[in-house]
Amino acid sequence: MPPSPNAPLPLIRPGSSLYHALQSTPTQLRPSLQAWIHWWHEVSSIPLNVSDPGVAQTKLAWWHQEVRNSFEGKPSHPLTKALFKPGVPAPGRLPPLEVWLAQVEGMQSLVQQTRWLDEPSQKKHALATTGAACEGAAHLLGAHSEAALTTVHELGWGLRQAHHLARLGQDARLGWLHVPVSTLQQHDVKAHELLRPSAGQAPEHWPGLLSHLHGQARQSLQDSLGALARLPSAERKALRPLRVLAALHMALIDEIAARGADVLHGRIILTPLRKWWIATKNR
Template identity: 35%
Template sequence: MTDFHQYCQDKAAASGSSFYYSFLFLPPERRRAITALYAFCREVDDVVDECNDPQVAQAKLDWWREEVHRVFDGAPHHPVGLALKDIASHFNLPREQLLEIIDGMQMDLVQTRYLDWKALHLYCYRVASVVGLLSAEIFGYTERQTLKYAHDLGLAFQLTNIIRDVGEDARRGRIYLPVDELQRFNVPAHEILEARYSENFRSLMAFQAQRARGLYEQAFAQLPAADRKAQRPGLIMAAIYRSLLDEIEADGFQVLDRRTSLTPLRKIWIAGRTWLRG
């Protein structure tokens, strides 16, 4: 394995993400490709989450935009850029979609609230559905309908992330739950920022969980049988994320002052079981 692919492997393994467990069973070439894509997503996401100065974060995202162009037009500098250059043409990864992921991350620099689901949907599309579409290219497909599955599955994943991370995001000053839904369930934003639970808050979160489950079902309904085997990594991640959603709900949506997660052993067990089911 080259140094730059090893860098991506280490980046993915260190994160402990459910995404990492979903591609453990892939053949080496596809595993290297999806690991490079995941490492790219982690790099640009870390810019926003770890940089306290918005101007510095903006400069770093601008640098990553240039790095994406270097992936396709020149000589990239970063190990992740080198890894992407190595796999981009073989797996037909469009530069526009990589840039769109950065557009989504940039939204976090300028926006901390979303008025309604339509507005939040755009954010989720950029940071998650686009990743799903790129992943579908790497996993392989024969029918265009599979891209609709990948799009909707990305939305479901991101909404699950939002549900899990309500408290963590609030501590960064961000509330992704749509403003009109906060108002509908009578949950003032300051209660989320202050980590104050209420029955109204739990009702709001149950509504979000129901929406996420609907998106999972919508995605699965659009996956052609002919592509199910190739798309097993996405199905593994879906199984892990749906188990996580079940845990959060069973715990009464205690997401304001803690972060629910599954153990690595349980993730591996779910991944192996889902892979064998095909």
């Protein structure tokens, strides 16, 4: 059940956070970064969109082999062909093999696991997936120092925390709950109260849980933005797209925190003008 090798490259939705991040990228590097984003989303969407675990594992196994084949000079999918085309990106800028495989293997584990017992296990998975995605982007953008790669790898944790908070209600309606059991217990919120919330209502102790999730994600993003600001000038400039992405996520979770229980019942997004302004300031 592999992806169709003739499938066209998808488009990043205009006005999305990824769109604004991509617009912050030098023109000559955009095709490679766009292909990397698409590849990452292609793999990430499999556990969510494929209901049969066996089929999902088969698709992920196909990608695992496709990545290895690509590093041997034999890519077959449009996404890998775009990234492994000779001279694109510049020599030496492709993410290393282990970064690609970390993403695939992280999704393979997610097929079998839809709950986290505690925050350390959740963070470990986030760093292996979203952290690897950010690290891959840094390679493509030309930031290769150990400090830069460590910083963007850790940024993946903050981005994933913000993503989980923003999609809490949407994911719950699909049967996914990315709040660790230990965190639910700490705030006296039952899993079923989030998976099946009463219409127009929130769990009794939801405000405390929301404050925790927002504060944790915001602190992670702030720490990463601070670390990005301490990098040498050339790397700060190269990593501008990730800084834009972090700033947009921070503004989104601030809006979610201000809206209370709304995130349990519907999607909350920033207005296009507000996104544009945040991205412009950070560029």
